[in-house]
Amino acid sequence: MNTHHLLQTLEHKLGLGSDASSERKRRILKHVAERTVVSRDISQESGTKETFGAWLADKVAEFGGSWTFIMIFMGFLFFWAILNTIILIVGAPDPYPFIFLNLLLSMLAALQAPIIMMSQNRQSAKDRLTAQHDYEVNLKAELEIMALHEKVDHLRNEQLTQMLAKHDEQIKLLTDLVKGKG
DSSP states (O other), rough: OOHHHHHHHHHHHHHOSHHHHHHHHHHHHHHHHOOOOOOOGGGOSSSSSSOOOHHHHHHHHHHHSSSSHHHHHHHHHHHHHHHIIIOOOSSSSSOOOTTHHHOOOOOOOOHHHHHHHHHHHHHHHHHHHHHHHHHHHHHHHHHHHHHHHHHHHHHHHHHHHHHHHHHHHHHHHHHHHHHHHH
């Protein structure tokens, strides 16, 4: 089975049209036909240079979502409560109910939330690229498997044709042998 026929068969099975998705599939079909590699390391590719703000957002999100941050923050809150209730009984800068601490926590949350969201948006974009790449690799693997099935089916059909021809030849020989004895 030649490559052109195989590509036409695969194009028909994929039901390709003229949309962007079909173009992507055609690109994969081209990789199948040329026997080229589709897989690549997405983490090494970067379409744009990372800015300082993006790097900082990733680091803040990384640290803000760690056990280290939680433990440090719990220690700070415990220290604040002890300092303002037990140690500085008279003249505590932020006596119970810790209104100033609430203000600080609100400001921290107001700053930390958008920074973490920026990092999540960047990660989401990376995940979309990875998913698209995974789709392309999976599609190529599936097409290669379909091509192998076509080749195996073609070989099996050739073998069956040869076996039938030999079978017919043997029947003819046996018929001739029976006629020769009779």
